[in-house]
Amino acid sequence: MALEASRRVATEAPTVRWAAIALMGAFLLLFLLMPLIGVFVEAFRRGVPAYLDAIRDPEAIAAIRLTVTVALISVPLNVVFGVAAAWAITKFDFPGKSLLTTLIDLPFSISPVIAGLVYVLLYGAGSLLGPWLRLHGIEVIFAVPGIVLATIFVTLPFVARELIPLMEAQGKTEEIAALSLGASGWQTFWKVTLPNIRWALLYGVLLCNARAMGEFGAVSVVSGHIRGQTNTTPLYVEILYNEYNFAAAFAVASILALLALVTLAAKTLLEWRYGHGLARRNGH
Amino acid sequence: MAAKGLRLRTPKRSIIPGFSLSLGFTIAYLGLIVLIPLGALVLKSAGLGWQEFWQLALDERTLSALRLSFVTALAAALVNVVFGVLTAWVLVRYDFPGRRIVDALIDLPFALPTAVAGIALTTLYAGNGWIGSLLGEAGIRVSFTPLGIVVALVFVSLPFVVRTVQPVMEEIDRELEEAAASLGASRWQTITRVILPSLLPATLTGFSLAFARSVGEYGSVIFIAGNIPYVSEIAPLLIVIRLEEFQYEAATAVAVLILVISFLALLAINLLQAWGRRRLGFGA
Numbered sequence A: 001m002a003l004e005a006s007r008r009v010a011t012e013a014p015t016v017r018w019a020a021i022a023l024m025g026a027f028l029l030l031f032l033l034m035p036l037i038g039v040f041v042e043a044f045r046r047g048v049p050a051y052l053d054a055i056r057d058p059e060a061i062a063a064i065r066l067t068v069t070v071a072l073i074s075v076p077l078n079v080v081f082g083v084a085a086a087w088a089i090t091k092f093d094f095p096g097k098s099l100l101t102t103l104i105d106l107p108f109s110i111s112p113v114i115a116g117l118v119y120v121l122l123y124g125a126g127s128l129l130g131p132w133l134r135l136h137g138i139e140v141i142f143a144v145p146g147i148v149l150a151t152i153f154v155t156l157p158f159v160a161r162e163l164i165p166l167m168e169a170q171g172k173t174e175e176i177a178a179l180s181l182g183a184s185g186w187q188t189f190w191k192v193t194l195p196n197i198r199w200a201l202l203y204g205v206l207l208c209n210a211r212a213m214g215e216f217g218a219v220s221v222v223s224g225h226i227r228g229q230t231n232t233t234p235l236y237v238e239i240l241y242n243e244y245n246f247a248a249a250f251a252v253a254s255i256l257a258l259l260a261l262v263t264l265a266a267k268t269l270l271e272w273r274y275g276h277g278l279a280r281r282n283g284h
Numbered sequence B: 001m002a003a004k005g006l007r008l009r010t011p012k013r014s015i016i017p018g019f020s021l022s023l024g025f026t027i028a029y030l031g032l033i034v035l036i037p038l039g040a041l042v043l044k045s046a047g048l049g050w051q052e053f054w055q056l057a058l059d060e061r062t063l064s065a066l067r068l069s070f071v072t073a074l075a076a077a078l079v080n081v082v083f084g085v086l087t088a089w090v091l092v093r094y095d096f097p098g099r100r101i102v103d104a105l106i107d108l109p110f111a112l113p114t115a116v117a118g119i120a121l122t123t124l125y126a127g128n129g130w131i132g133s134l135l136g137e138a139g140i141r142v143s144f145t146p147l148g149i150v151v152a153l154v155f156v157s158l159p160f161v162v163r164t165v166q167p168v169m170e171e172i173d174r175e176l177e178e179a180a181a182s183l184g185a186s187r188w189q190t191i192t193r194v195i196l197p198s199l200l201p202a203t204l205t206g207f208s209l210a211f212a213r214s215v216g217e218y219g220s221v222i223f224i225a226g227n228i229p230y231v232s233e234i235a236p237l238l239i240v241i242r243l244e245e246f247q248y249e250a251a252t253a254v255a256v257l258i259l260v261i262s263f264l265a266l267l268a269i270n271l272l273q274a275w276g277r278r279r280l281g282f283g284a
Helices: A002-009 A014-043 A048-056 A058-091 A097-109 A112-123 A130-135 A144-155 A157-170 A173-180 A185-214 A217-223 A233-242 A246-277 B002-009 B019-048 B050-057 B060-093 B099-105 B114-125 B130-137 B146-156 B158-171 B174-182 B187-216 B221-225 B235-244 B248-280
Strands: none
Touching (some): A014 B130, A014 B146, A048 A058, A058 A097, A058 A157, A058 A246, A097 B019, A112 A144, A112 A217, A112 B235, A144 B019, A157 A185, A233 B114, A246 B114, B019 B050, B019 B248, B060 B158, B060 B235, B114 B146, B146 B158, B146 B221, B158 B187, B174 B187, B221 B235
């Protein structure tokens, strides 16, 4: 009884509660749900055959293939980087540690367009390296290597920032125990550390992959938009849209939206089932 | 005592292996992907010299693009402060059908590629779109105006405030509210005087994350903005336009201005937060 009464003073009247829920619902409906539903409605506006034609177009397939290729290169590299950075930062003490942690987060606070720009300034035609690269026939800007580099830049922090807080919280006693029992360094990593961090690692990979496949600004600056060659899926969506080919644009966009939904579902499942194996998060 | 302190400070050789390997790889990777390319930007802007830099910076079109970017980012971050706190409140405190799905959906803007969000919002808020046509009858135009930019930025930065405030709300001690109520505070007084102040630091963090993300956002904005110079042309787009004109110096100047102004704005927010902590004794 007493508990019930105290709970009652620490909450709001039912009318206020439902008004707050309704207000939040309206906000999320206008800004989240309707855009999401809109993608699929627009994608099927011309019917299923037109949808299938749009996503089976050779240019669409080339764009999807390039997007998958770029993600297959950049995500594993950022996984290796994330694990190495988290190992160095959480298992050892060294001067400049907090600076290093700040630098790892830097790509999140830089506009994707600026991320693309810095690569153009470094490898582009008018740059210091430009003439040398041209002499040796190496194309970076307006070619696939530039797209990969820009994607790695914008997705660099994802894995590291999932692992660092978790490994910090887990400490190093388990590793020290394994090593003092005679395990080698690699054995300790594969058999002790990796099982402890696998869910957080998977979580980081999911977010990293979603961003790698969806990146637009940075890739747009370095790609040069050569159809069938340097058009990633998001860039192809832009081209179709700007050509007023709305149904096809939304059809291809629906594949990316589906990827986002699968990512969200997998991420939520990880949080529900293995929440204890993930770092406490705020922001993203 | 002194000897003990000294021993703690001298780096003890850890038995965990891989320090040089992991730290070396981390620094090399970070250097190649982030630091050297950013160095190219610094080098390029230093090569401009003060006079040329200011000439480019004070260009009317540059100034109006920067003003638009920062004002719309501020507006979007403020909208997200209001609705972000409301959403976090409702998700933590109230039970309603579909709560967990709504909670999972909050992260959609992190997972959905910005270009997809951009074309979906444009279609929705265009004069003949589902929402745009309703607003049109009320005489409000959204697409191709600064208001449209705010709509896109609200979408992309929506999760930040929710996700920073939510964990803090979960930790709030209910007994504090019960104490306030038993001392005769009305529910409204308890909310405004007890709960909201304790959410302020997290809200400010969420605000600055949303603001920083919005300033640099490109993909979701360029479709709905219409990109009319002096009216709805954002600063990141101006970088892309200057690059397409091969005016690398002008592009660099805009990028440096975005970075410097964002840095100063975030510094101001951090100082405000530090001041608040000292002055009012809030936790971080």
